[in-house]
Amino acid sequence: MAPRALDYESLNENVKKVQYAVRGELYLRASELQKEGKKIIFTNVGNPHALGQKPLSFPRQVVALCQAPFLLDDPNVGLLFPADAIAKAKHYLALTAGGLGAYSDSRGMPGVRKEVADFIERRDGYPSDPELIFLTDGASKGVMQILNTIIRGESDGVLVPVPQYPLYSAAISLFGGSLVPYYLEETENWGLDVNNLRQSVAQARYKGITVKAMVIINPGNPTGQCLSESNLREILRFCYQENLALLGDEVYQQNIYQDERPFISARKVMMGMGPPISKEVQLVSFHTVSKGYWGECGQRGGYFEMTNIPPKTVDEIYKVASVSLSPNVPAQIFMGLMVNPLKPGDISYEQFIRESKGVLESLRRRARMMTDGFNSCKNVICNFTEGAMYSFPQIQLPPKAIEAAKRAGKVPDVFYCLKLLEATGISTVPGSGFGQKDGVFHLRTTILPAEEEMPEIMDSFKKFNNEFMEQYDDRSGYSRM
Amino acid sequence: MAPRALDYESLNENVKKVQYAVRGELYLRASELQKEGKKIIFTNVGNPHALGQKPLSFPRQVVALCQAPFLLDDPNVGLLFPADAIAKAKHYLALTAGGLGAYSDSRGMPGVRKEVADFIERRDGYPSDPELIFLTDGASKGVMQILNTIIRGESDGVLVPVPQYPLYSAAISLFGGSLVPYYLEETENWGLDVNNLRQSVAQARYKGITVKAMVIINPGNPTGQCLSESNLREILRFCYQENLALLGDEVYQQNIYQDERPFISARKVMMGMGPPISKEVQLVSFHTVSKGYWGECGQRGGYFEMTNIPPKTVDEIYKVASVSLSPNVPAQIFMGLMVNPLKPGDISYEQFIRESKGVLESLRRRARMMTDGFNSCKNVICNFTEGAMYSFPQIQLPPKAIEAAKRAGKVPDVFYCLKLLEATGISTVPGSGFGQKDGVFHLRTTILPAEEEMPEIMDSFKKFNNEFMEQYDDRSGYSRM
Known part of the structure; x- marks a missing residue:
């Protein structure tokens, strides 16, 4: 048979x-x-809560109330929930299309995308457009969607650091593209040498591969290094010269353990470089609620932000996102809470x-x-x-x-x-x-x-x-x- | 440029x-x-809560408690939550790998997959294996993964009803396969005629297409018809004769509005037919928390169950599911609650x-x-x-x-x-x-x-x-x- x-x-x-x-x-x-x-001590995957990290209380209170909105009418609600959590829950419920049980827009709730845009503007000092921010079921799903949009077949290549987080190699295989490796230098503290990049691209082109995009993971996974501003400038210049889209995996931006090289986003550096780079290089940046001090992996929340991507392409990405209807709504609220944290004076601020x-x-x-x-x-x-x-x-x-x-x-x-x-x-x-x-x-x-x-x-x-x-x-x- | x-x-x-x-x-x-x-009255998508349907209280109470597990230690918890919701929350938290914030296994939590298997066994009268059940972020994601596993290129075809829910045409396009239409007969109450199926397959083969699988949507979307047991038998015999995998979209199995043709699962019919069909036909069945009387679309929870799929293939599907780490955990709990509803005598039973x-x-x-x-x-x-x-x-x-x-x-x-x-x-x-x-x-x-x-x-x-x-x-x- x-x-x-x-x-x-x-x-x-x-x-x-x-x-x-x-x-x-x-x-x-x-x-x-x-x-x-x-x-067994599972250290194979960055899954903080599985190893005992406690969730932050405030966002959990807010999302619990959003799951059980009838509690907001209960006279005893104040015995279990602080007033600022109650207010935040009302805020987010008002942004939904019918509570957590309704599909949102396929890009995520407009109100949360606006909060993400405001966060990016505060972080980088340049305005961000909510229409170019899509919420996703974790950052991985966003990375996969963008790679699927880019890769046409095995003659399309994507520059990926080696060592790399294998999401990239896996997704490139799944979509039938070619991984073009560039090596990080262990003896240089896992630094990235642009001359190596040039060599990698030249070798790939010699094999008939069109190199279309470059991935950076900053801070690095598995390597843990933080890219310096000058290194990011070199990378952006390189992407401009070589006509590469840049995919910036910045999911660990809150996880910094030294003071010499604070996190700086690829977008901030790019905007600071001015035209033509700030106007020409196509950048997609990824973030998540799974890492940082949140570690809310199981909720599956993330976003990507697109810069210099033409509207027709954004429409295509929106269309494909629509096929699976919407990212999960509770994690969208976690994302809103993450990018819009409590302020001094809020009742729950000290605890947070x-x-x-x-x-x-x-x-x-x-x-x-x-x-x-x-x-x-x-x-x-x-x-x-x-x-x-x-x-x-x-x-x-x-x-x-x-x-x-x-x-x-x-x-x-x-x-x-x-x-x-x-x-x-x-x-x-x-x-x-x-x-x-x-x-x-x-x-x-x-x-x-x-x-x-x-x-x-x-x-x-x-x-x-x-x-x-x-x-x-x-x-x-x-x-x- | x-x-x-x-x-x-x-x-x-x-x-x-x-x-x-x-x-x-x-x-x-x-x-x-x-x-x-x-x-605007949005009737474009089956999104009940967006049009005012209230969520069922009990599952929302349980998941709210799972989001805020610290409430379980609060002496006032009983003022806001009934005792059976508290007990269920403890039950599901004990099944997680570290609460809702931890990635689960990529197939979903073993404990919930067991509850799904028990549900299927009760529903169909045949045992089901939790190892062949994968939880997903909504049924659509599962359908897409299975089609991606099957389709190798444009010479691979999938039989899809016309009219059809366009998830199928969209996913087949995205994965570069060929849609092979079979028409439902409007004048026959949107019935399915196996002679039409044969014609469709013959035409596709004539064009050089290998027809690999057949999709049925039961109850139908957009057409609303329920397949009879005899029709399902014909379909299964046809799949066996033509060597087609059967994809059974059964997400509306709780939504039945007449008494002549109750829902009957493809799997139950297949098992009842005995060998060789029950042992040979490859069947993947899909279900969700988004429909039924739950309508929890925004939570994004679903599952698929595989029958007669060899272990090596299951391993491949598991591997690809792992790339995006895990389905969201709160929706896994909704799934557990849906397949394992309250029983007479439970405190919240009457309300439920x-x-x-x-x-x-x-x-x-x-x-x-x-x-x-x-x-x-x-x-x-x-x-x-x-x-x-x-x-x-x-x-x-x-x-x-x-x-x-x-x-x-x-x-x-x-x-x-x-x-x-x-x-x-x-x-x-x-x-x-x-x-x-x-x-x-x-x-x-x-x-x-x-x-x-x-x-x-x-x-x-x-x-x-x-x-x-x-x-x-x-x-x-x-x-x-």
Whole structure:
């Protein structure tokens, strides 16, 4: 009998080509071990609440009231909810088309898009147009929609940093395009060298690829670096010269753990450069409620903002967004609350600041603990996590370990991460899932385990790593494999 | 200068080809008029809460508590929430990976998928496997993922009913496949004739198209018919003979307005047919929290269930779902609550039944009012809405109206619907957005306007229609154009 439509051999080849290691072999094995009763520390994905981070109270109060608007008529509502949460809930309900149960416009609620535009204007000092802001079910969905709009086929290329968050490689595979890698320099603190970019583009063109867009992730995922203003200028100049759209993944803009390089948006830099760049370079910037000190991953809220995109293209993007009707409405309200936070004098202000500062300051300490912890391990070197929520240490695997991995039929860093998982319950993602230079190995872990558990986790990692390194040490006369 | 990546001429042609009339020209014009202050009755999309339907209280109480779990520790919680809502909130919070702010597994929470499987088993009398159920951000997202998995290119075809809900045509365009139409027979109460199906498949094969799957929408959208068990058997036999996967859009399964043909799922019929059909036909069934008496469109919750899909394919679908991390978690809880409703004896049971019956009985009355209203209009004939939430009257446009439309550069039914909108504020979707036979015209409206407003809306429609028909009557000596 002929294969059926949903038999593996019949499937869309682009679907089969997709790779997404963040929930790949390591995650699946960790899930199995968890089912068997083993304690697993899931650091494979930036999912703060799963590791115990508490949600900020105020936005949760507001959205709870929006879900149960009948409470607003209850004389006891003030016993459970502060007056400013009640007022905010009324504000957002008035912006909906019929409460949280009604589809919004496919771009999201106009009122929330206006609040996002105001936020961008305050942040960057340049006005932003709500009509060019689309709310999405998380930033990933927005990235996928834009890539789907750009990519026509395999001769269309997109410049992606290596290492990269594999959303980009996965989406480019799914849409049948070509990933054009540019390497970040580990020894330069994961910096971006425009000469490398030029080389990457030249090589791609030599292969007949039209390079259409460039992705930057700032702060970096998995690499944690923050791009400087001068670096962003170089990138924008490069995009202008090479006629590339710039996709700015800025979902970690609130996650900054040093003071030398604060976050600066690609849009702000671009606007500051003036014409022709500010008028010509096509920029799409992405943001989310999943990261920052919010960490509201499960709500699935995000937005993208388009600059220098012609109205006919915006119409096409709107049309395709309409096919799935609307982004979820509760997360749109989280987005409104995130971009429009409480002000001094608001009843809930003190609590909000205490909670959000608590999260950010602890993340800053954890970034330091983790980097220092990795750097104290044998054959491990790690750049400091300047921003985002990951640590991406290089693991210098001895030749004997590489041979053992080969015998086990595993990529060397997958081999290492699997052993780490089995020994300690720490679920990481091998560097090969993000891309790395040949013969160099990494892993990615989030910095999200609870601060009080961090010393124990780093001790457990160190113990495993040092035993592993000893076991495969070339100078040791035996192998305990 | 060369066109830039996001200039219209550079875009992915499949994106440009997408058509989605439900939020097309009519909707955009209605939005403009609304901005100008005109009262618009949005019947273009099945969005019950936008037209005043109240949410069911109990699920909203549960999800509000899940959003604000700190309320569970508040001694006053019992003043605002009934005990069974508190218990249910605790139940669902215990199933999450860290509350509503944590990503769930990319397939959705295992506990909710188990509840869905139990529901399917109770409904159909055959066991269902939670591992083959994926939760999604609304049913549309699931449909799109499955079509993306199936379609390899333009020589892959999918059988779609005409008229159809344009999600299918839009998604097939976006993924670069070929839509293979099969016509529903208006004079046979929108019934499906398997001989037509055979012809459609033969014609497509003649053109070199591999027909891979067939879509059924039951109850029908926009046509409102309910498929009989014998019709479903014929369809399944046909899918088996022709080696087609069956995609069963069953999102309106709770929306039934007659007693002769209750809803019966494709899966139940298939299982009842026994091998080889029950073991061989690949079936994916879709459901949602957006319809039924819930109407929780804005929450974006749905699921799909796979039958006879090999594990390797399930793995691929899981992998691609993982790229966007997880469906939104609040809507997963709505899904759990929908498939696992309150039981007699529960504190909130009486209220829940009162609310849900109120919605369904009113919809049943509105279906009748609307059909009768349309059938009382000149040159309008309309099948009864047996299920779903739409009325799809045929509008018999006089030749003079068709000429006037041509002069205005409009498709005739678009011309009619625009005039209707301008005259009455009723925002419908022209039949051409769903597909119809050549020279036959329709419009789609939901049956969702508030029951008390229905007589006025139907009067206003009738007045407009009869004037329109008089204006363009061939026998009238003048035209008021």
